[in-house]
Amino acid sequence: MAQISTIAYYDGHIVNHADASLPITSSAVLYGMSVYTVALLSHTPNGLYGFRLGDHFRRLRESAAMIGMRDADYSDEHLSNALQLLVRAVAPTRDMFARITIHATADIPGVRTAGITPKLSIFLYDATAILPMDGASLKTSTFRRTRDDAIPARAKVNGAYVNSCLAKQDAMDSGCDDALFLNHDGFVSELTAANIFLVRDNTLITPDTASDILEGITRRTIIDAALRDGITVCERRVALTEVYTADEVFACGTSTFVAPITSVDHRCIGDGTIGVQTRWAKEILTTAQRTDNEYTTLL
């Protein structure tokens, strides 16, 4: 279990994280009506860097707007000040993840999304990767990815993560590290908390943004770097058997970094080792996290 900072930011204050609690009557507790993001804070000799925070803040606002939390329009400045307040109080000495959540509260709950008071919370925890870095195994999930017209995967909504919990537990019970979601059309979508890339004939292929995925910030970082480095990238629908026959497969996300996938449904991917493009993706992500136009200095 990753270690969590003992203090947290909650609704304008720095508090003990155990005291940052929501009423049992809140829509956040009753219906999972909260939106969140997780950002990497890198501890370096030159300071503490927050990776692509502007993108995280925008996605958080867009997630709230998509599900109709109309009163949760926190500005970059507001979110940044809150994070700064916590970071100064914790003064991390190692890499951390910052989980930033907007919770919907309501005195008289009901299944609605507007007119409910938002509350912002942030806590930090150790930046430990959630998948093995030396080759992870996937199982195609029997649970399909929630459709865009049910609960959009594009919005990072806490309640929607029941879908991920079901799939992840099922995969782990079967002895695999994570699940591979198909969408309702039967095409590859993503993992439970990461995006997926395939390499076939030196081309990077990833499910497009209409494949019921979360539009990952790490995914975007890899696509941008590939375009810059002259690597062909294709965002399109992906069939499961393309994954089985790929030369390489890797997962990417803030909490996954770049994780090589060496088996899917007990089929070996490529030669079962970490491929050249996967190593390239790992390297460019580490470089991007230390590149000054990609990060904000927090401490």
Ligand code: PMP
């Ligand atoms: N898909 C899902 C379902 C996720 O939960 C995450 C983690 N936020 C990702 C993809 C990767 O997104 P990001 O690169 O922004 O962390």
